[in-house]
Amino acid sequence: MQEEAESNEFLNKLQEEDKYEMIKQVLVPEDYNFIVTPKEIDELIENMSSIVARGINIATQKEDING
Numbered sequence: 001m002q003e004e005a006e007s008n009e010f011l012n013k014l015q016e017e018d019k020y021e022m023i024k025q026v027l028v029p030e031d032y033n034f035i036v037t038p039k040e041i042d043e044l045i046e047n048m049s050s051i052v053a054r055g056i057n058i059a060t061q062k063e064d065i066n067g
Contacts, residue, residue, distance in 0.1 A: 014022070038044070
């Protein structure tokens with residue numbers, strides 16, 4: 001494919017969708033789908049889980065008191 005792509009004639013023959021698919025195949029390998037996360041992601045998740053847990057506890061306690 002690389003040899004064919006070196007000529008402009010090959011690229012001019014391709015349809016727009018074909019060009020998109022070729023670029024997609026090169027840039028998005030199927031075996032390596034990684035997500036980049038910040039270094040402090042573990043701490044952020046722990047903080048958010050604590051906030052959600054406190055919210056649930058507060059909501060259920062108010063129902064017990066009022067119920």
